[in-house]
Amino acid sequence: MQEIRLASRPTGWPTADNFELAETTTPEPGDGQVLVRNLFMSVDPYMRGRMNDTKSYVAPFAVGEPLDGGAIGEVVASNSPDVPVGAHVTHALGWREFSVLDAARVRVVDPAAAPSLSAYLGVLGMTGLTAYVGLLDIARFREGDTVFVSGAAGAVGSIVGQIARLKGAKRVIGSAGSAEKARRLVEEFGFDAAFNYKDAPVREQLSAAAPDGIDVYFDNVGGEHLEAAIASLTKFGRIALCGAIAQYNDTAPPAAPRNMASAIGKELNLRGFIVGNHFHRMPDFLAEAAPWLRDGSLAARETVVDGLANAPEAFLGLLRGENIGKMIVRL
Secondary structure, rough: EEEEEEEOOOOOOHHHHHEEEOOOOOOOOOOOOEEEEEEEEEEOOOOHHOOOOOOOOOOOOOOOEOOOOOEEEEEEEEEOOOOOOOEEEEOEEEOEEEEEEHHHHOEEEEEHHOHHHHHHOOOOOHHHHHHHHHHHHHHHOOOOOOOEEOOOOOOOHHHHHHHHOOOOOEEEEEOOOOOHHHHHHHHOOOOOOOOOOOOOOHHHHHHHHHHOOOEEEOOOOOOHHHHHHHHHEEEEEEEEEEHOOOOOOOOOOOOOOOOOOHHHHOOEEEEEEHHHHHHHHHHHHHHHHHHHHHHHHOOEEEEEEHHHHHHHHHHHHHHHHOOOEEEEOOO
């Protein structure tokens, strides 16, 4: 079988040379284990941090070893009474054609309950839960709030904006990296306003889109976006710190935000979060999101790249902002 390994650690932006496509033997499941033939895998921004040998909330990838991440596949061999052959399962050992896991480390899903199997890696998986928890629990969204989402055309951001709209936001504003993405935010995802952050300073464009200020900021980007949001937030505004993709590949400390002192006078709440600590909310999330998805209230978009060998390029494309919605690799 084939797997993608970390060949070397990047300095600054990763390149294809940091990855290696390797051949290895297909593993056999042991007692209480299952063998999964992977059908789809996820590439996500947090994986960039794992390429560095630094302490974080999740262990770094090891040089010479396969990467890992969210995947979904079909059980083709099982030594567990709980997970039969033919079951479709999600798990965390992607970046390879076959995965062996303890049965307790997979989650059986119903293919008929989703528009596609890959939805369990995106809108009905960790991506959707991140948006739901970040907006409702971390940012404490309230009906009538004005919400700003950075990186809004991405997997998480596009869902955040839609949940805000469905929950009664007064106004939903998004930023994206192109005019086409900004157009999609309004026309496909129902944002009230959107702008291309490359056109002019974020602070100017956000102020024009939200002249009365914002109540909630969902941060996927950091840097200039965070500084602009702090400037626009109203008294007691709330920020959910989900990601900072603008600085993942930087080799020097970020220059912004330079206005953190404003958080004191405005009595802002800035809270970071890791979705892995909030999986207890998955039943609540699915109870709301699944009906929204079925009746068309919630739109889910995917950018699909074919072939395990192309997974590194899919990941690099994600970092360059080439995706609309969730970036998925079809094996």
